[in-house]
Amino acid sequence: MLFLIILLVAGFSFAEYCIQVAANTNFEVLKGYYEHVKKFEHARIEKKGNIYLLRVGATNVRSELQAILPFIKRKFPDAYIKICDINEKYVVFPKPKKETTRTPEQVVHSTNDDVKELKKAVEDIRRELKEIKVKKDSANFSIPQDWKNFLIAGTVIFASLFLFMFIMLFLIFRNIKKANGDVMRVFLEMINALKILNLLNRGNIVRMEDGKLMVWDEEEKKWKVVK
Numbered sequence: 001m002l003f004l005i006i007l008l009v010a011g012f013s014f015a016e017y018c019i020q021v022a023a024n025t026n027f028e029v030l031k032g033y034y035e036h037v038k039k040f041e042h043a044r045i046e047k048k049g050n051i052y053l054l055r056v057g058a059t060n061v062r063s064e065l066q067a068i069l070p071f072i073k074r075k076f077p078d079a080y081i082k083i084c085d086i087n088e089k090y091v092v093f094p095k096p097k098k099e100t101t102r103t104p105e106q107v108v109h110s111t112n113d114d115v116k117e118l119k120k121a122v123e124d125i126r127r128e129l130k131e132i133k134v135k136k137d138s139a140n141f142s143i144p145q146d147w148k149n150f151l152i153a154g155t156v157i158f159a160s161l162f163l164f165m166f167i168m169l170f171l172i173f174r175n176i177k178k179a180n181g182d183v184m185r186v187f188l189e190m191i192n193a194l195k196i197l198n199l200l201n202r203g204n205i206v207r208m209e210d211g212k213l214m215v216w217d218e219e220e221k222k223w224k225v226v227k
Helices: 002-013 027-037 062-073 104-140 143-201
Strands: 017-024 044-048 051-059 080-083 091-093 206-209 212-217 222-225
Touching (some): 027 051, 062 104
Antiparallel strands (some): 044 051
16 A cells, blocks of 8 residues: 555656646637747647647646646636646647757857747746736725725724713713712701701600601690691
């Protein structure tokens, strides 16, 4: 089992990858698609059986293809990275160039052209990345939606504070009213106590009846309410 796992890991480590851009039985259709991806390295049309395959790239470093896949997906959303059998015998367009003996001057000239082409491709990719970043930032920042969320949050906070203040004021006023009632009751009881002391000092007989202070009237022989 361990041996099989090692073989699988080794196989994926040395696998070659490409980007499968499109597939069609009509060569002319893919030839038109090729114009949109020909700037990428190893862009080609392969034929396997009756199917023509438009592919880009030929590398065993998957991350290299992941860097350019977003640009291809902008035109071909179904494009994806896969393990490919890289072989020029499958390539039908553009035709592989036959190697010819070149002079040192031709080699230098060709190298300079390759460097220029590579610089141009790098600049194109940088420009594309910058455009994608700007569009992504613009898509992520939506002024109306942000303001809507801000207003909702502000409304909730304001309503919460208003409810809290209303409850606090209600409790304060209720306690004040209750306290005032207690003070008034104590004040009335103090007045009644003073009245009782005054009557007792004058030799009167007093009593409380139904919450009223009563005093005995000797002349009329009855109880009278003290006002």
